[in-house]
Amino acid sequence: MRKVLIGMFAMTAAASATAQSSVTLYGIVDNGIAYETGMPKGHVFGAESGGWAQSRFGLKGAEDIGGGTQAIFHLESRLNTVNGSFANGSFFEGQATVGLHNDTWGQVKLGNMGSAEISQYSGDVDPQQTEKYAIGTLVRGRIFSQAGNGIEYLSPLVGGFTVQGQYDLTNSTKWNSGSPGSAPGQLGTSSGLGSAQGRTDGIKLSYQTGSLFWQATYDEVRDPNGQFSNVYLASRSILTGGTYAIGPVVAFIGYQHLSAPDASNAGYYGTATPSTLPAGTSLPTAVNHEWLGAIWHTTTALSVTGAVYHANANRGNGNATLYTLGTNYSLSKRTLLYTELGYVRNSSTSNLGLDSGLYGANSNDDPTNSNASSTNPNYGKSQFGVIAGVATQF
Template identity: 65%
Template sequence: MVKKTILAALLGAMATAASAQSSVTLYGRIDNGVQYESGLPKGSQISAESGDWGESEFGIKGAEDLGGGTKAIFQLEMGLNTQNGSYGNGSLFGRAATVGLSNETYGTFKMGNFGAGEIEQDSWDLDPQVMQAYAISTLVRGRNWSQAGNGLEYTTASFGGLTLKGQYDLTNANTWNAGSPGSAPGQLGTSTGLGSAQGRSDGLKAQYNASNFELQAIYDEIRDPNGQFSNVYLASRSILAGGTVTFGPVKVYAGFQHLSAPDASNAGYFGTATPTTLPGGTSLPTAVNHEWLGAAWQVTTDAALTAAVYHANANNGNGNATMYTLAGTYNLSRRTFLYSELGYVHNSSTSNIGLGNGYSDPYGANANNDPVNGGDNTNPNYGKGQFGAFAGIMTQF
């Protein structure tokens, strides 16, 4: 009897130790709201939306203590459309499916599908509107929401506030830069600009954090399935830099981004079919300059307001667009908050950027500007503006 008691005690101690050395966490968030937009090709629209503030998601992450300060880590994460129950990001665990090792001294190494963790998405940290629907990705047609799979990633430990990060996508293709079907969960494709695999992607990030300010710089490359930089909004080089400064309850944001796609051409994008009608003198842009300035004010413990202005100028006659935003959040608890945002885009005469995400408003004319070849998209008419407003609730677990 005594032996059995001792054995039970030992097994209990071992189970407790194992529990202390490893952990598995289920987490997620649900974001649902209502949105109104005007200036669409067919007028205005009221719609139920999932993910205007941030994509709904469900995930599992875990860590196992291997000793010596090293942990084995993993993460599986899926995007959700909680209005209709479907999953997003192209596959079941399209947001993340990684495994790796982490050490407080040597940093963190991961392998797998980075999905929504493509290195350019770290730019949300420089965005006054934290990458919600009308934010840093809008005027570059979703370029900052790119994804990456089949990848390797290394992040250093912090050295006096400085952290470095590198990411590389192997593509799984027999050509170094090109992509193969399923090589990455990207946005690239044919005349719509969406839907098939990317080619190679890679990037570097440097970030410095101090007590009241932050500096960040990101360089990344995303190639099309042929290994080229063929669309400034999809397959391009990006260099982005900016910073934040905090003054009491106010945080000020500023940033600049340059996109370059030297291989871009109308023929390469529209194919051999009759090109979509474009304003006179324009062709697919090969460069875009994008800058923004904004501030977030923590009005009370529970209420916050953010305001920001974004501006983008595309070459090859494509003009410029400016977006004005105002947003607010109110915390109902530590896990649940209400949100709302207003956004307005003003386009020059040869620009038609809308409030979409790059999927709904890719480069090209809408059906009003080109009834024969115009795309079924949400782009405003050339030279016209677009207004949007949404409100919703987010809960996290």
């Protein structure tokens, strides 16, 4: 009898799901070819995944549970589709959440926010729309923070405004500290720095009216000890920007300030501080980052993007300017061809690169230090890159 009742319940649930639920499978596959100069060991020509948008696949669904409320879920994997690996070593690095949505009171989600951490919404005010050479380049990938063990609230649209807030519960016995188990890290941290985090939290306010869009975000990412110890990994971020559409052209402007008052060479390098850093420099505690640019929709199929980004770091680390130019051509509603050019120019004590390398000397200058990057240019030198590829969505 019990098996019969279970079978009847399963059939009833299946019929209900057919009538009231929806599940969507979606994804992006994006592969290209890149050529970059000024790398520590010379020029690089190779395959590239995610030049336009990071490859991914996911499932999302909603069930009507009455009273205008839906139960929702979202599972998303991020991929490197030139070698078949998972991004950041996690199957659902993109997102793994469940929650409730109501048009009147808003939306609450629980779980791994992953690549939906508050800082990653910066792409809304980025003229290059977080392509390969874009808003994350001169801040060494700081906007690609991850957030797990979390709760999120998203308000309904009220008078053109929306508010979104996130909080990471950390699952730790110490306030602000990292989880006793694994914790999300940041993209581009192959050395292991940033592979664990302490508490993360953030809030985003956005406003839309007519041709004007404005957004402001504040987010905190702490290290496993609960400190702001690295301006590019564990820091506070204040970011604001806006867009304005004039016919086929959308103009962008923005500003970001990063701060890490606990940053020190000893905390980053330990006792092995390399002598290859430029004289008078040390791990920065603040970075100012500005940009402006535009997207020109020349036809319904072709768009041209251009932007200039500038970042200045304190403690003698100098400044860098990134110039970008790109094109997107839609072959259909789901498939496009893209190209992007990027050129970064460094001052004498800066070595920011096109690939968001870690802080510090590159592998030419410091071949024995584990923190050395394989992509940073030499101090004071420039880098040029070009990428072209195809992306399709399903």
